[in-house]
Structure formats: structure tokens, C-alpha cells
Amino acid sequence: MEGALGDNAPDSVPFAKWRTEFSRAFQHYLDRCTPHPVGRWFGTLAVAAIYVLRVYFVQGFYIVSYGLGIYVLNLLIGFLSPIVDPELEVLEGAALPTRGSDEFKPFIRRLPEFKFWYAITKAFCVAFVMTFFSIFDVPVFWPILLFYWFVLFVLTMKRQILHMIKYKYVPFNIGKQKYGGKKTAAARSNAFSD
Template identity: 80%
Template sequence: MEGVASDAGSAVAPLAKWRDEFARTFQYYLDRSTPNPVHRWLGTLAVAAIYVLRVYLVQGFYIVSYGLGIYILNLLIGFLSPKVDPELEALDGAALPTRGSDEFKPFIRRLPEFKFWYSITKAFCVAFLMTFFSVFDVPVFWPILLCYWIVLFVLTMKRQIMHMIKYKYVPFSIGKQRYVGKPAASSSGSVD
């Protein structure tokens, strides 16, 4: 009996070692991609293009695409929302600064950009893998799903934009804000 247990343990050890090495290598490349958002998003765009091409060529898996669209919409809401919702904060007695003497609170996302990117990329990869299994190819009339998703997107974004206007926050910052001093006066003393 002991021989059987030791054989099973020795068979599991190489698999666990390989899994740990793979996880470590994957994390290494994930960490290296962090400071390169443009390259990361271009890679995700390539994965999305491959998925769209696969769905187009197969002419199916519209339910998978619809589920992917709903999931991406959910991620987008988290990406555009503040970590601390001002509506809930107002109920607690705390509020956004309204005077110059109030404390400045920078916009912090509920879902950071890196996690947003990583979740979208994983979602496209999982959806791509699902297109290889016929059980997920449920026959539907895809234009109805597309219209419903568009209506859902418009209504959700309208609500999100109204929330952004009401509480005066902008979830995007393009580059670092730079302050430039006044131009130096010319040192020539000539008068025209």
C-alpha cells in the first residue's frame, strides 16, 4: 500500500513543479507588460480581432459574443466609476470638496486600468476557446441580440455620464499636467 501512495506522490510532484514554473514565468511577463499600456492594448486588440474573425468565419457562437459584450460592458462601468461612490459617501456625512479649503480627493477607479485590460484579455481568450465546442453554438437570431446590447450600452452609458456630470469627475487624464511659468523678459534694453 505504501508503494502505491509514493508512486502517486511522485507523479504529482513534476506536474506541480511545472505548474509553479509556468505561473512564475507568466507572472514575470505580466509584470514586464505593466509599464507598456499601448503594447498591452494592441495585443488585446489583436486577440479581439482573431476572435471576431473566428466568429465571422464559423457564422455562429452569437450567444458567446453577447455574453462577452455584457461582461465587457460590466468591466467598462467599473473602469469609469470612482472607487468611493459620491452618492453613498453623501449618506455617510462625508462629501466631495465644495470649497477651496476642503480636502482634494483625486479620482481613483473602482477597477484599475491594468485589471481592466487583464480581464478583457482573459475574456476574449476564454470566448475564443468556447468557439471550439459546439455546445456553446446556440442558434439565435443575432440582430436581436445586437440591438438589445446596443440599447443596454446606450442606457448604461447615459446613466454613467449623468453620474459623472452630477459629481463633476472625469475618469480620463491624458498625460501628465504640466505647468509652464511666464516667459522670461528680454534682456535687451533697446526701446523702439
Template identity: 80%
Template sequence: MEGVGGDAASAVAPLGKWRNDFSKAFQYYLDRSTPHPVQRWLGTLVVAAIYVLRVYYVEGFYIVSYGLGIYVLNLLIGFLSPKVDPELEGLDGASLPTKGSDEFKPFIRRLPEFKFWYSITKAFCIALGMTFFSMFDVPVFWPILLCYWIVLFVLTMKRQILHMIKYKYVPFTIGKQKYTGKKPSPSGSAMPRD
């Protein structure tokens, strides 16, 4: 009896080793891709284009596309939202500045860019994989799904933009912030000192 159990355990050991090696190699390449956001997003656009072409040519899998759209919208909201929401959290000193005289606090996202990219890429890969199984091709009238998704997107983005305006934060920074110094007073030129 020991031989039978020993054979099963020895068959599982190489599978576990292979999984561990694959996980380490995957994490290594994922870590190496971190400082290259443009290349990462271009790769994601390629995967998204392949998915869109696959759905277009197969003329199906609209439910999968709708679910993918809702998931991406959810990720986008997390990406555009601050980590500490002034409406939800008490003012404990970690909130966004609301006045010009408040201390500058950097915008910290609820969902960091790398996790946002990784989640979207994973979602497109899973959705692409689902298009190879006919059980996920549920017949639906796709224009209704598209209209419903557009209405959801507009209402959600409107709420998010109003939140951004109310609490005066911009989730995007382009380049390094430059200090311009104090602006001259509008009362005219200063009098020379004697």
C-alpha cells in the same frame, strides 16, 4: 500497497512543479508588461480582432459574443467609476470634490487600468477558446441580441455620464496637470504702488 500510493504521489509532484514554474514565468512576463500600456492594448486588439474574425467566418457563437459584450460592459463601468462613490458612501473625507473650492483629490478608479486590461484580455481568450467547441454554438437570432446589447449599453452609459456630470469627475487624464496660476481680476489694471 505503499508502492501504488507512492507512484500516484510521484506522478502528481512533477505536475505540481510544472504548474508552479508556469505560474512564476507567467507572472514574471505579466509584471514586465505593466509599464507598456500601448503594447498591451495593441495585443488585446489583436486577440479581439482574431475573435471577431473567427465568429464572422464561423457564423455562430452569438451567445458567447453577447455574454462577452455584457462582461466587457460591466468591466467598463468599473473602470469609469470612482473607488469611493459619493452616492453610496457617507462623507468621510474620502469623497470626490463637488465644488471648485474643495481640495483636489485624484480620481481613483474602482477597477484599475491594468486589471481592466487583464480581465478584458482574459475574457477574449476564453471566448476565443469557446468558439472551438460546438456545444457553445446555440442557435439564436443575433440581431435581437445586438439590439438588446446596444440598448443596455446606451442606458448604462447615460446613467454613468450623468453620474460623472453630477459629481464633476473625469476618469481620464491626458498628460500631466499644469498649474496656470491665478487669473487676473476682471476689475481692470492694478494701481501702481508709490
């Protein structure tokens, strides 16, 4: 009678154990880098620079680069968009305030910053690995791809910026907001006595 795990169970157990340990270690390092966005983005810029240098020296893989550019553009749109699109939620009420008298609702991204960073970093790593396989090096006239990507970028960003203007939201908040409320009488007297 066979065991509950099957015939090849002893061979797969060490691999499963190794995969679980690797997954835990990887998640541990991801968790440790979460509160350090500047360092994360500099690391991603380094990975992107390595990829660009690889494509430059190999003089190929333009289709891979074009696909990477389209993917990054798609991620950027998700990063700049609210989680609930006001155009789609007109019947239920807009998620973002459109008038000064509306209730304040904070901007919540469709794609959070950490997931945005992680997806871009993975995309550059996958594209880098793809540059080692000649099957992905399709011969194309790269200036046409580059021009088409710029046109696509400009049209997409124009639409996104018009959407931001129409619904009056800004997807960036740099630093902690400071409110200049009224000072108390004691604080004003201390300021004048100095």
C-alpha cells in the same frame, strides 16, 4: 506507513513543479508588459480581431459574443467609476470634491487600468476557446441580441455620464498635468533678453 504527501505524491510533484514554473514565467511577462500600455492594448485589439474573425467565418457563437459584450460593459463601468461612490458614502463624506472649496482628492478607479486590460484580454481568450465547442453555439436571431446590447450600452453609459456630471469627476487623465504658476523675475528677464 504512508508518507506525508499520500500515495499519489510522486505523480503530482512534477505537475506542481511545472505549474509553479509556468506561473512564475507568466507573472514575469505580465510584469514586463505593465509599463507598456499602448503595446498591451494593441495586443488586446489583435486578440479581439482574431475572435471577431473566428465568429464571422464560423457564423455562430452569438450567445458567447453577447455574454462577452455584457462582461466587457461591466468591466467598463468599473473602470469609469470611482473606488468610493459618492452616492453611497454621503453619511461619511464624499470621496470626490463636489464644490470648489472642497479638498482635492484624486480620482481612483474601482477597476485599475491594468486589471481592466487583463480581464478583457482573458475574456477574449476564453471566448475564443469557447468557439471550438459546439455546445456553446446556441441558435439565436443575432440582430435582436445586438439591438438589446446597444440599448443596454446606451442606457448604462447615460447613467454613468450623468453620475460623472453630478459629482464632477473625469475618469481620464491623459499625460502629466502641467501647472502654469507664476514665473520668477529671473526667468522673465531671461525670456526678454533672448
